[in-house]
Amino acid sequence: MRLGANITRNANFKMAExxxxxxxxxxxxxxLDNFLHLDPAQIRRRIGDTPVSFHIMGSRFMDRxxxxxxxxxxxxxxxTAELEPLYVSDHILRWTLGGQLMSDAIExxxxxxxxxxxxxxxxxxGCQVRFENxxxxxxxxxxxxxxxxxxKADLGLEPLFDYSNAVVAELNGxxxxxxxxxxxxxxxxxxxxxxxxxxxxxxxxxxDVRVGExxxxxxxxxxxxxxxxxxxxxERDGVVDQDEWESDFRFARAAVSAR
Numbered sequence: 001m002r003l004g005a006n007i008t009r010n011a012n013f014k015m016a017e018x019x020x021x022x023x024x025x026x027x028x029x030x031x032l033d034n035f036l037h038l039d040p041a042q043i044r045r046r047i048g049d050t051p052v053s054f055h056i057m058g059s060r061f062m063d064r065x066x067x068x069x070x071x072x073x074x075x076x077x078x079x080t081a082e083l084e085p086l087y088v089s090d091h092i093l094r095w096t097l098g099g100q101l102m103s104d105a106i107e108x109x110x111x112x113x114x115x116x117x118x119x120x121x122x123x124x125x126g127c128q129v130r131f132e133n134x135x136x137x138x139x140x141x142x143x144x145x146x147x148x149x150x151x152k153a154d155l156g157l158e159p160l161f162d163y164s165n166a167v168v169a170e171l172n173g174x175x176x177x178x179x180x181x182x183x184x185x186x187x188x189x190x191x192x193x194x195x196x197x198x199x200x201x202x203x204x205x206x207x208d209v210r211v212g213e214x215x216x217x218x219x220x221x222x223x224x225x226x227x228x229x230x231x232x233x234x235e236r237d238g239v240v241d242q243d244e245w246e247s248d249f250r251f252a253r254a255a256v257s258a259r
Contacts, residue, residue: 001228001229001230001231001232001256002026002027002051002086002230002231002232003024003025003026003027003231003232003233003234003249003252003253004025004026004027004028004029004053004231004232004233004234005019005025005028005029005233005234005236005245005249006029006031006055006191006233006234006235006236006237007028007029007030007031008031008034008237009034009237011240012236012237012240013028015240015242015245016028018242019245019246019249020050024246024249024250024253025249026050026051027050027051027052027053027086027231028047028050028051028052028053029052029053029054029055029233030043030052030053030054030055031055031056031057032054032055032056032076032079033056033057033058033059035079036072036075036076036079040078040079040082040083041082043083044082044083051085051086052083052085052086053085053086053087053088053089053189053231053233054076054079054080054083054085054087054088054089055089055090055132055160055233056076056088056089056090056091057090057091058095059072059090059091059121060093060095061090061117061120061121062092062093062094062095062108062114062117063094063095063096069121069124070124073121073124073125073126076088076125077125077126080125080126080127086189086231087128087130087160087189087231088125088127088128088129088130089129089130089131089132089160089189090121090129090130090131090132091105091131091132091134092108092114092118092131092132092134092147093105093106093107093108093134094106094107094108107134107136107137107140107141107144110143110144110146110147114147115147115150115151115154115155118131118151118155118157119154119155122155122157128156128157128158129157130157130158130159130160130189131148131151131157131159131160132159132160132161132162132165132191133148133159133160133161133162133165133166133169133180134165134169135162135164135165135168135169135172135195135203135204135205136168136169136172136173136174136175137172137202137204138172138173138174139172139173139174140174141169141172141174141175142174142175144169144174144175145175145179145180145183148183148185149183149184149185152184152185158185158186158189159185159186159187159189160189160190160191161180161185161187161189161190161191161229162190162191162192162193162205163177163190163191163192163215163218163219163222164191164192164193164194164195164205164211164212164215165191165205166180166218167195167212167214167215167218168195168203168204168205171203172202172203177214177218178218178221181218181221181222181225181227182225187222187227187229188227188228188229188230188231189229189230189231190219190229190231190232190233191232191233191234191235192211192215192216192219192232192233192234192235192252193205193206193207193211193215193234193235193236194206194207194208194209194210194211194212194236194238195209195212195215196208196209206238207235207236207237207238208236208237208238208239208240209238209239209244210244210247210248211234211248211251211252216251216255219232219252219255219256220255220256223256228256229256232252232256234248234249234252236248
């Protein structure tokens with residue numbers, strides 16, 4: 001299994017470089033939105049031979065018009081050609097409601113029209129894209145797993161499986177996390193992070209605490225079923241405590257390699 005760290009800004013990039021030198025991680029995952037203004041060759045010089053993956057948060061491909069998406073897609077293709085990522089991943093989210101830009105992302109309706117939007121964006125990027133499962137906030141997210149199955153059947157796309165998101169969705173009344181493990185989806189490219197309870201008994205994927213035991217247990221269960229991760233990014237970008245983040249890397253290495 002390859003362990004990776006999510007790189008969102010220079011501060012946690014420096015921490016990840018320390019973890020890399022100390023042998024805790026095997027690749028970097030760039031939140032690509034925050035690096036698209038740079039020359040990809042500049043990034044290659046900084047990371048050297050360390051492999052990289054791409055994670056996209058703000059493409060807003062469900063909302064943006066095609067001309068603006070085309071500009072972003074062209075830039076992403078340049079990065080892909082230069083840095084040859086292990087994978088490219090994105091989120092299936094909405095950022096507008098009734099034409100109004102929202103401050104937080106909104107879960108989509110899992111219908112045919114949005115499946116077509118996924119297909120179009122993937123075609124514009126010119127590569128196989130792994131889309132991350134959403135940390136549903138209510139039982140209305142129960143259709144998500146079937147949508148991902150349709151992406152596999154109709155488009156040949158596999159998920160970027162976020163274990164903690166699946167746990168959060170279950171705690172908020174959506175699909176039981178184990179149903180992902182029992183599906184025929186390829187869950188080998190994966191994320192995990194800390195989550196916590198927020199206001200009104202709502203669980204949120206906060207990225208600011210240690211990874212919870214529920215997430216580790218789901219990883220162990222997937223591993224025991226032969227569906228464990230081959231790449232696992234441990235995300236930390238809220239309150240970034242270097243010692244806690246390092247402890248999660250050590251725990252993950254021991255937990256999954258001890259099969």
